[in-house]
Amino acid sequence: MPGLTAADTIRILVATDSHVGYNERDHIRGDDSWKSFHEVMCLAKERDVDMVLLAGDLFHENKPSRKSMYQVMRSLRMNCLGEKPCELEVLSDMSENFQGAFNHVNYEDPDINISMPVFSIHGNHDDPSGEGHFAALDLLQVSGLVNYFGRTPESDNIQIKPVLLQKGNTKLALYGMSNVRDERLFRTFRDGKVKFFQPGTQKEDWFNLMAVHQNHHAYTETGYLPENFLPSFLDLVVWGHEHECLIEPRFNPEMNFHVMQPGSSVATSLMPGEAVPKHVAILAVTGRDFKVEPIRLKTIRPFAMKEIVLSDEKEIKNLAKKQDHRAELTRYLMGIVDELIEQATEEWKEVQEDDPEEEAPKPLIRLRVEYSAPGGGHYDCENPQRFSNRFVEKVANTNDVIQFYRKKASTSRKAASGAEMPEESVLAQLTVDSVRIEKLVREFLERQNLTILPQNSFGDAVSQFVDKDDKHAMEMFVHDSLKSQLQHLMGVDQADEEDLMGAVDQHRSVLEAKFAKGELKRTRKAKIKPKPATWNSDDDGSWEDQPIALIVSEDDAQEDENDAASTVGPAKRRGKAAATKKAAGPVKKAAPVKGGRGKKKVVEEESEDEDIVMVDSDEDENELFVKPAVPTRATKKPAARKASPPKRAAAAPRGSGRAAATKTQAKLDFSQPSFSQPRANGVGKKAKDLSDDEIDDDEDDDAFEPAPSTATVRSTRSKR
DSSP states (O other): OTTOOGGGEEEEEEEOOOOBTTTTTOTTTTTHHHHHHHHHHHHHHHTTOSEEEEESOSBSSSSOOHHHHHHHHHHHHHHHBSSSOOOOEEOSOHHHHOOSSOOSOGGGOTTOOBSSOEEEEOOSSSOOBTTTTBOHHHHHHHTTSOEEOOOOSOTTSEEEOOEEEEETTEEEEEEEEOOOOHHHHHHHHHTTOEEEEEOSSOGGGEEEEEEEESOOSOSSSSSSOOGGGSOTTOSEEEEESOOSOEEEEEEETTTTEEEEEOOOSSOOSOSGGGGSOOEEEEEEEETTEEEEEEEEOSSSOOEEEEEEEGGGOGGGTTGGGSSSOHHHHHHHHHHHHHHHHHHHHHHHHHHOOSOTTSOOOOOEEEEEEEOOOSTTOOOOOOOHHHHHGGGTTTOSOTTOSEEEEOOOOOOOEEOTTSOEEOOHHHHHHOOTTTOOHHHHHHHHHTTSOOSSSOHHHHHHHHHHHHHSOOTTHHHHHHHHHHHHHHHHHHTOOOOOHHHHHHHHHHHHHHHHHHHHHTOSOOOOOOEEOOOOTTOOHHHHOOGGGSGGGEEOSHHHHHHHHHHHHHTSOHHHHHHHHHHHHHHTSOOOOOOOOTTOHHHHHHHHHHTTSOSSEETTOOSOGGGGSOOTTOOSSOOSOGGGSOOOOOOOOOOOOHHHHHHHHHTTOSEEOTTSTTOOOOOTTOTTOOOOOEEGGGOOOOTTOOSOOOOOOHHHHHHHHHHO
16 A cells, blocks of 8 residues: 555554463472563563464463463553553454453553553463453453453354554454364355454554464364464464464465564473574554564573484494493483583573673573384383482572384283273373373273273363362262263163163163253353351362262252351341341332343344355444444444343331340340441441441431443443
């Protein structure tokens, strides 16, 4: 597009897979992840970019520690807040792109001064979980530090609507698709249930940028996202999840777009892809053209890796036929490790332009050794951990410097139980960081014959247990599977044992087919009973991890409520009894609420016609933009404002209810759980104990008015 200047250029710092919190308990490597993230944010501020784009896995865990959250919020606040106005103008309906209490970009919030906004999707490590389905990014968004977009609330029906930004004459359509389980996403694309939306006007003027976080390579048949599944109108795809840094955009001639893979900013496994120098990039978009400027990170811990085959090394080729050669072999391998340490240190010093004399941090070293010996001999290798401990003062990974493995002919190995096991060479190359739990479980179960439990659901439950730290995932899976089987068997008329086993096997196959099609939901989230007052977490451990804390059925929940009521102290029993008697009187019906469920449904139907239109849509092009006549920053329609909650039901008459209450107590204790209403006089004032005579039962005088919604407050501000 001719005639465009620097004032029309959108400059974006692109990074992904920061994994803040990785190995944070290690006394040597514990601070590596947040230091590299802080360097990325400082680079963005120094280079004066317009925005930062993060393509997933900002945190290493979906429940990050306080330390990790503190370091991220500290870095964001230091670099994103400021008086410099953000020059990016939002043209799309922000309520379609950002969900939650604050459904707008943070730099348009009148209460926050954001000079450099951060846009981020979630990855497979920091995905939403738990009650409320919140992610760690939700905390950062509600605090005004991050713009969390690209959510995928339904993995089997995905709609991707872009954030439309403009600076000068350059228009940017920012697409985002947060992580979805690869096999399910593959099936969703294959079934045509992924819809991409485009601007309804001037389609040829928009630069289409997309951030994804999926497997880039075909680790399994359906365990990845093929590039040809994405729409061809995209210009550049920023690919997260893969840790190997391929910062230079690669052109896909079939789809006619470029793909850039920034990689991780911290090494989370000792693999060849992690040994590649780490970079971020500044993407400059002018019109429909773009340029990429790679920037090498300097705070990354040095990492050197080498792989050798002992039978090919001239110096020790004949050691396999000697006796007592362990010491000689160990000295040779130690020499190679020393060379790797020196190599890593020199490479780190070359990058440090500011202070080349600074002492280099302890490097990460990995030496992979193939030790199969030809001609019937053998190599007497030292214990890997004992060998690694020889470099305690020299390396950062003092327990896994060396890795021995042996090539072996393909033979079937069986465990004591008769189950077939993977090859030794496969097990030798597997590490905690490189193994895919679902794949490992699937390969193991394929050799077994499960009669009751569905196989694919079993692997998913194990993945939830390992990856998401769900302590009760397996227990809930077994309970739900057995419950489903029992319900099915109750409808079987035959009583013959063979017929029953056939029915069980048939129902298991049905469950597996439903899970493969996405019709069977994942293992439901475990519900935990309230912690007993007598439970001491320091002595007895965490209550949530105990088997007795799990609620597996509604009957358990009811029994737990009855037990809690029977174990409450005398004061609590009196308060609860009085409240029960008080509520036993005749209760008037609550006044009908205007704008209830029926009206909300109408609003939702009307909101389907939004500012962004689908691909090849011929609707009115004016619907793309937010109407400038509206004097508010929030683009949410007034009709979508939530209706006020219904008033509480009128209290019982003073007569019999109060007389019954005064028989058991003289005062009502509002500090008990039975009376959890908000304070009428604001926060910080101590609630007074009111006698029964002082309670005003006037149904029209409600002291606890509902708080106004966020949309109402924002609309009132705008009118002022």
